[in-house]
Amino acid sequence: MTNPFKIRGLDHPAVAANNVDELADWYCTVLGYERHFRDDRPIWLLKAEDGTILEILPKDNNPRPVRTNLTPGWSHVAFKVDDIEAAIEHLDSHHIKWSSVLSPATGGGRVRTFFDPEGNVLQILQRDANL
Structure with a gap:
């Protein structure tokens, strides 16, 4: 049986931020992203030179675990x-x-x-x- 489902690539990672606009500014100023789209929630979609997207969205109030490179997820x-x-x-x-x-x-x-x-x-x- 042929699998009809095929991944074409990664569309975007997303990061939850305390301050969506400030973090979007940092990614644009420091890493060279361009602002692509913003909606009212507020959520920013930033675009890299190669066209890949980074989504920045507001965080919720759940506690944040301490992360390392080996933390699950x-x-x-x-x-x-x-x-x-x-x-x-x-x-x-x-x-x-x-x-x-x-x-x-x-x-x-x-x-x-x-x-x-x-x-x-x-x-x-x-x-x-x-x-």
Whole structure:
């Protein structure tokens, strides 16, 4: 039997924020996203240069667990970069909080982990040319 269901790609990750507008500003200013759409709830859809979308929505009042890379569930979002050294220099100029040093990436390349202003775990990743 042929499976008629096929994933075409990832549409968007979403992050819940204490302040939707402030976090959207940070992702645009620091990471280069562009504002694509905002509705009244408020929810922002931000677009990266390659067309991928990031959704920023308001958080609820449920307690937040302490997260690590090994906490069950989604652990981080990794952003592809062409030049990781230049990306690190740019992020340093915005005084971001790093949670790792530059390290080998699983599968090839180099990666470094940091936090957005609300404590969400992010990575920048430069893959080897053969991946």
